[in-house]
Amino acid sequence: xxxxxxxxxxxxxxxxxxxxxxxxxxxxxxxxxxxxxxxxxxxxxxxxxxxxxxxxxxxxxxxxxxxxxxxxxxxxxxxxxxxxxxxxxxxxxxxxxxxxxxxxxxxxxxxxxxxxxxxxxxxxxx
Numbered sequence: 474x475x476x477x478x479x480x481x482x483x484x485x486x487x488x489x490x491x492x493x494x495x496x497x498x499x500x501x502x503x504x505x506x507x508x509x510x511x512x513x514x515x516x517x518x519x520x521x522x523x524x525x526x527x528x529x530x531x532x533x534x535x536x537x538x539x540x541x542x543x544x545x546x547x548x549x550x551x552x553x554x555x556x557x558x559x560x561x562x563x564x565x566x567x568x569x570x571x572x573x574x575x576x577x578x579x580x581x582x583x584x585x586x587x588x589x590x591x592x593x594x595x596x597x598x599x
Contacts, residue, residue, distance in 0.1 A: 475543050482536040489529040496522050554580055 497519060 475540070478536055478539050478543065482533070482540060485529055485532050485536060489526070489533060492522055492525050492529060496526070
């Protein structure tokens with residue numbers, strides 16, 4: 474379902490960009506638009522492009538909301554801190570005095586273990 478909505482969303486985005494780029498420039502902000510005899514110079518074509526832009530924008534908002542609702546309802550951890558790391562062999566070493574009594578180390582404990590220096594150490598200055 475999510476893949477279908479993403480594909481529709483991307484097609485709507487491309488169509489919206491093309492429709493906006495096809496429209497005739499009204500202002501002279503850059504001094505390059507607004508000349509007579511352009512490709513989209515008739516008033517009827519401008520109305521069609523304006524309506525197409527409005528419809529595509531509405532579909533864009535609907536697919537955006539649908540994607541956010543799909544992402545919200547997926548069964549995944551809400552936070553990286555809620556995810557448990559893969560089970561390791563043996564008991565994880567705790568540096569907080571043994572506060573971890575259930576034997577399952579959290580993500581913070583595994584990060585603490587990774588931050589411990591390994592290898593030869595320089596002696597402390599005297």
